[in-house]
Amino acid sequence: MQFKSLVIFNQELSPGYWRMRMTAPPPFAGSRPGQFLMIKVTEGADPLLRRPFGIFDTGSFVTQYTDCGSQTFLEILYKVVGKGTAMLAAMHDGDTLDILGPLGRGFTPGDPAGEKILVGGGIGLAPLYFLARELVNSSRVRLFAGGRTREDILCITEFERLGVETYVATDDGSLGDRGFVTQVLEKHLITARDATIFACGPMPMLQATAEIARRHNVPCQVSLEAYMACGMGACLGCVVKGKEHRDDHPDYRCVCKEGPVFDQCDLLWEKGEGGHS
């Protein structure tokens, strides 16, 4: 659906990382963890295109004016990386945004009996929080969060408040272990039972996570990011190679429509896409 949304709050969590809450129409509460939004940051032509954002949270609250009943809201986490996100960061309570969503296919929670392992890097933690909120109702949930430095590790307290056990690694060791979070993940997997991995973050981290999942024979869903113009499968700008892709047999899949969440075994992981291990 397409709707106009009012900013409820917009706050900087850590240098360059922001959290925004805005209004949503009641049907939005039916969105699934892993689905995303396309947000038009300005009515003008620069930036022209919408920007994709994962859903960090959605729910409803009772407004202070009793006759208004309850108000559905949604939240995003975002990092200021260019003109569009800089304009988003400059918005205040009461400003309006034009939103398309929820879009795409989200995570599949699977059998509640097994352990759920979330692997997130930087802003990739956003959709994992929404997922964790759902998973903690019936499963044991662990989060492996990685980043370059402590400032890239977002909302850990929020995850812990849900009852998620958290493990952190940073490249510079400023928070948690020093090194890649995927190394911490692999150590844990040796003892994990019936685990399922849900990952979102930079491509090298996803690549490494998918490799580890294959090595340990653990099911793994990854949420991908891509440049996209439309978010609804029309522009074909955001495609990734599916497992059956060959030069003479194209198997391209739209991140926006067939994803953004894919089972790692449905994708073609090419060697040398990142140096992360």
Added chain:
Amino acid sequence: MKPNLTVNIGGIQLKNPVMTASGTFGYGPEFADYLDLNVLGGIITKGLSLKPRAGNPTPRIVETCGGMLNAIGLQNVGIDEFLEKKVPFYRTLDTKVVANFFGTTVEEYAELAGRLDTIPEVAGMEVNISCPNVKQGGIVFGTDPAAAAAVVAAVRARTAKTVIVKLSPNVTDIVVMAQACVAAGADALSLINTITAMAIDLKTRRPVLANITGGLSGPAIKPIALRMVWQVARVVDVPIIGIGGIMTATDALEFLLAGATAVQVGTASFLDPGAAGRIVQEMEEYLAGEGISDVRELIGALQI
């Protein structure tokens, strides 16, 4: 009184002059959640080829100031899957569907035209001789008047349906190309396709697109498109469909003043999936507000 919005493009009667541009609207159903497809003058399909095509490596798109570059590379399902899986949907629609297609040889263009000719759901065809993002076909035919004429003549020989030829702006003189296509039997011309362009990342010192170059579209190209429509409209006597950065009814009507009979909305649909429907409504409101009873009064009404 409701103003008349109907126009005729080489035999295809459109309920209004607003169509959706090839490659920006999928095959149509993708947008059905966001607008009533039946309010549109017409839908131009994603470009079709004889065999399915993979398209180019990624990144395929990037935004630039006032526009975007794309180098999709004509990824499409191919004519067989189109006929089997996409065409049945068109029976449920009350708008005109035009199939856009391209080949790598004159014979391929002719074969595609022959196959589309028998499909009643397809009102006409738009011959793409202007894709800037593939090595073979497309632009090769779009920059050489003799090659363009050969394609158009071969297509013309295989169909009685309306033949629209989509022209490239990446030529020295678009009028020469337009005249060659009309002489070879085109019923209408659509212009412009995207403008070959590139974006560079200073940090990585690499081109942003994997294809190195791509096609620029969006509001940034509207003035160029208006100029080309005006130039071509003065010298050919077939209807012209104006394309290039149309975001509003004002933009669309400017193309009519320049000599276009209809328009195609492209990039606007990416950021506002209901854009083409909104433009139809804005156009009707404008005409009613100005007391113009027939949209055709504006075609070529530019005062110089």
